[in-house]
Amino acid sequence: MTWENYFMPSTTGEVLALLEQHQGQARLVAGGTDLMVQHRWDPLEVKSLIDIGRVPALKEIREDHGRIYVGAAVTHSQLVDSALIQGKGRVLAEAARSVGSPQVRNVGTVGGNVVNAQPAADTAIALVALDALVHVSSPGKEREIPVAEIFLGPGKSSIDPAKDLVTAFSFSAPDSRERTYFVRFARREALALPLVNLGLWLQLEEDGHALKDIRIAVGPMAVVPYRARKTEASLKGAVLNEEILKKAGHSISEEVTPRDSFRGSAAFKKRLIGVALKRGIERALDLKGVDRHER
C-alpha cells in the first residue's frame, strides 16, 4: 500500500485547502483503524491521504453556552478520560470505553466512527441517543446536520471524506432531570463488535417519577443506527415499574429488524435488545445495582 502524498496539516483551514486542491483525489484519515482495514480488502482509489490527527482544533472537548462540543478527531480514549464527558455525556463515555481494545481506542476517533457509518458503531449510537449535531465544513460551506440524518446505509453516510470535513459533534448539556446510559452485549469482553448496543437518553417529569421524554438508539438493528421511535412513544409519560419495563422490552424486540448472520441470529438479537432496554432504563435511573455482565 503506497500513496503519492501523505499530508499532515495543522489547521482546519489547511485541511479544507488540501481538499479543494485535490478535487476529490485526496481522502481524510484520522486514526485509520477503519480505513486501513478496508484498504486491505478494497484498495482505496485516491492517491493522497490527509491526516487530520494533528489538527488541535479537531481534538478539543469543550462546553459552550449549554452545549458540549466534541472535536471530530477526539479519540475514544480521550472521551473515556474526559471528566466533562463522564459527567455530561455518560452514554458517550461508556460507548467509547467499549470500542475495541486500548490500542484501538488510543487512535480511533469519534469522527471516523460516525463517518464510517456502521449500523452498530458505538459512539454513533451514543450520539444518536444524545440527538447530537454534526458540524461539517466543506470548501466554501458550513453545515450542521442532526447526526441521525447522515446515515444512508451500512458503511454509507452523506459525508464524503474526499470533500467534507466533520469538525465536531455537539449536544446540549443535560439538566438535572436528564439521564443517559449505554448497554452493550458482545461475544466477548473486548475486541468484539456488539451483538446489540443501545444508547439511552431520558428526561423525568418534575415529580421525578414519570418519564417525560426518551430517546433510544440501537444497533445493529437496521441498516443504519436506529431510533426506536415506537417504543419511545409508548414510554413517554409512563411511570416506570417492572410491568412497563417488561412491555417496553417486548415492544422494542418487535420494532427492530436485525439481520440473521453467522455472528448471531435475528431472533437472538431481538431478544437481547429487549434485555438491553430494560437494563438500560433500570441502570440509568439507578433502579438496580450495576451488573457486571454488561459494560
Added chain:
Amino acid sequence: MPGKRNVLKKGKGEIMKFSNLGKETPILDGLEKVTGRARYVPDLKMEGMLYGKVLRSPYPHARLVNIDTTKAARVPGVKDIITGKDVSQHRFGPMVPDWVILPDDKVRFHGDEVAAVAASSEEAAAEAVALIEVEYEELPAVYDPELALEEGAPLLYEEKDNNIAATFNVHSGDVDEALAGSDIIFEETYKTNQVYQAYMEPMAAVAVPGDYERLIMWLSTQIPSMSRLRYAEALQMCAEDLRIIKPHVGGGFGAKFEYKSHILAAVLTRRTGLPVRMVNNREEDFRAGNPRVPMKIWVKLGLSRDGTFLAKDTRIIAGNGARTVYAPAITSTACYRIDSLYKFKNVRSTGYTVYTNTIPTSCFRGFGNAQMHFAMESALDTICHQYDMDPIKLRQHNGVTPGFTSIHGWEIKSCALEECLDKAAQESNWYEKKKAPKQKGPVKKGIGVAICNHVSGNRPFFKPFDGSSALVRLTPEGKAIVFTGEADIGQGMNTAFALIAAEAVGLNVKNVRTAAVDTDISPFGLGSFATRGSTIGGRAVYEAAVNLKKQLLEHISRVYEKETDQITINNGNIYFDDQEKPVPVAEAMQTISYTLGGTSLVGQGVFVPDTVLPDENKYGNVSPAYPFGCHIAEVEVDTETGRTRLLNYWAAHDVGRVINRQTLEGQVEGGVIMGAGWALGEDMVINDGVLLNPNFHDYCLPTAMDIPEGHIYSYFLESEDPNGPFGAKGIGEPSLNPVPAAIANAVFDAVGVRVKTLPITPEKILEGLESG
C-alpha cells in the same frame, strides 16, 4: 557447609532437596522473546531469497480441468511456478498415503493447494497467484462426517469404496453382559466442534540450498526429526541430505506437524537453486491449517447402584477432513485412552475417521482425549445429578490408584488422582458451594468438576520406537549445553532440560542452556506431542547429565587427587570433604580441558521406556508415566442474555515432580484458558465447505478481559513417578482435557441447562432455559 549435600536419591525418611528444581525459573530464552530479539522462521532473510505463495482452491471439491500459468509467469520478479503437472504424483503421508505434493486431478477442500509461486517479492508472488487461470469443474461435495458415511455420498477418493479413512475397534471384557447386569444405564450423545490452535506464529518454512547438494530447511515445527523422514519421502531424497533446523517457534499446540507448504518451499528451492520462504498469512492458516478433529460421540455407561462402573460402550464419528494428517490416531485415542482413568472392567469402542470436503484435521492439545473427556465427564455429571451421587466421591470411587493395571494393560505407577480431587474440592469449597441456595435475580452461579488422565509419551504414535537420547556437553568454561532432538515450541521445555541437567550435574542453571534443534547436530528426537517432552526427553537429558557427572567426578579425582566419594558438586561448586573452600566447576574444567587437548566433556544419555506396541486388542502399556488432574470451574450465567462468565477455576494436577513452577503454572493457566475459549465460544463456522470466520475478529478467542485475572488457581501434587526425571510427568495436554466438561457441568449447576454440543453459546443456554 551450607548447601553442600545435594540429595538425589530418596531413601527412607530422606527428603529430596534441590538447588534448581521446584522454583519459579523464568524461561531462559524469555528475555529475547519479550524484547523481540528472538528470531522465528518468518524473520529469516537469506541472500537471494524468494517468497513463496500458494494458490488455494476456491471450491470444496472440483476437478482440475486446466491450469494456465502464462499470465502469472509474466509478472516481473516471478522465478518459478509449479502445478500438479510439474511434480511427481507419488503418494505419501503421515498416516495414510493420501498426500501428493500438488494434485493433478482434483482439489478436495476450499483452501486445498493448487499451485505455488516463487518470486522476488511477496507482492509479485501474490500478483502471480492471482493471475493463474484455473478451470475447475465443480463436483458434489460432502461436509458432515455422518452424511459422508451414507450410501451414495460423494467420494473424496474415487478408488475407495467409501469415505472411511480409518476404523478403530476395541472390546475388552463383555460389555453386553455387563450392561445387562447394571442397575443404572445411561446413554447420551455429545458433539465437539472444530477449533483452531491459534498459535502466534503461522505455519512457516525457509528452504535453502546446502553444500554437497543437500537441502536445509528452517521450520516452525514440533517434529524436526520426524518431518525430516517424511519430507525425504515426499521429495524422494535421502533423509541424511536433508538438514532441519528448528529455531524459536511461536507455538503449535499440535498443528505443527508435517505441512504441505514446507514441502512446496523445498520443491521450489530445488528447482530454482535459491532460498524460498513460505509463510502462511493468518487467513490461509485458518483455511488450511490442521484444526481439531470434530467428533460425534455416543456414550453408554452401566453402573451398579453404589456407583461402581461396570460397562462403557462408545461409538465415535470423527471428521478427518480432505486428507489424512493424524485424525485416525486421534480418533483411536478418543476411543480408549479414558478407559485408563477409571477402573473399568468392560469396555467397547468403535471409531470411524471419515473424509469430508473440509480442512484436514489433526492434533490439538488433548489429542482426542480432550473430546472424549467432554463426553465422559459430562455424562458422569448427569448421572450424579439423576441418582443423587456426589461427583467428587463417584470419581474417587472409580478412579485408578497407584499400582493399578488398567483394562488395556496400562501400568499406573504413580498416581495422585484421589488427592487431586480432594485438593480441588477443598480449595474451591466444593461441598459448601454445592449445598448453597441459588442467587436471586437473573444471574446465577454454578460449580462443576471434571477429572482427567493423559500419557507422557505414547508408544504407538511412531511405530518404530518411543524414547529419547540427549547429549550434555560441559565446555572448558564450565558451561553446559544440552543437545536434544525434542522440540521446544514455547512450552519452556528447553528451560526444563537445563534445570534437569543443572540439578543432575550440580551446576547453576544460569550456566546451562539448551541448543536449538539442528538435525546435523542434535540427536534424533521424536518431538513435541503426547505430553512426552519433559518426561521422556527430560529423562534422556537426566541420563546424559548423570553420565557427564560420572566423567566429571573421575577427572576431578584425577586432577585434585581425591577419592570420588569425597567430592560433592553443587550449584557450580566442587566441595571436597576435607577442605573448607570449594573449587568452581569452571576452574576445574579449565584444568581438565587444558590437560586433555582442550576437550569438552560429553555425557550421553538414552531413555527407552518400558512400553510396548499394543496387541490386536489394544492391550499393552503405552506410556512410561500417566499424569492426572482434577479441575473445578465456577461460572455465572446470565439467564436473560445466556452469557456465561468464568469466575474462578481450581486446577489440581499430579505432575510427578515440579521441575519449574513458573512454566508449570503457565501450562495450567494456558490450558485452562484455551479450554475455556473452546468451551464458551470458539468455533470454526463452515458453511457449504467454506470457513466463514478465518480471522481473529470473527473467530472469538478469549481476550485477557474474558479471563478472571488472578482467579485461576493451580496446585501441584508430586507423586514422584519412577520413570520421569526426578519423578516428573507431563502437563501440556492434561491441563486442557477436563476444561470443557468442568465448565459445562458448572453451567448445568448454575441454570440446569445441559449443553451437549460445544461450544456452550448463549443461544444454546437460552434455548435450554426455554425448553425447561
